[in-house]
Amino acid sequence: MGLFSKSPEEKAAIAEMKAADAALDSYGKHARKSGITHDTPENQRLRADANQAAAKVGFWSGGTKKK
Helix, strand or coil, X not given: CCCCCCXXXXXXXXXXXXXXXXXXXHHHHHHHHHXXXXXXXXXXXXXXHHHHHHCCCEHHHCCCECC
């Protein structure tokens, strides 16, 4: 494995993070089109999912995990 190679677990965590971010972004676009201006329970759930997924991914790969 090279210096910048990722393990299958890291690749899966990155894919999960990207999917959670995409779901949050998609809902945000829908909410703006619908005129929703307040924080909904669905938005809170999606944001929590995205934050949990980002916590599993290293900082250099776009996540929030320190090591």
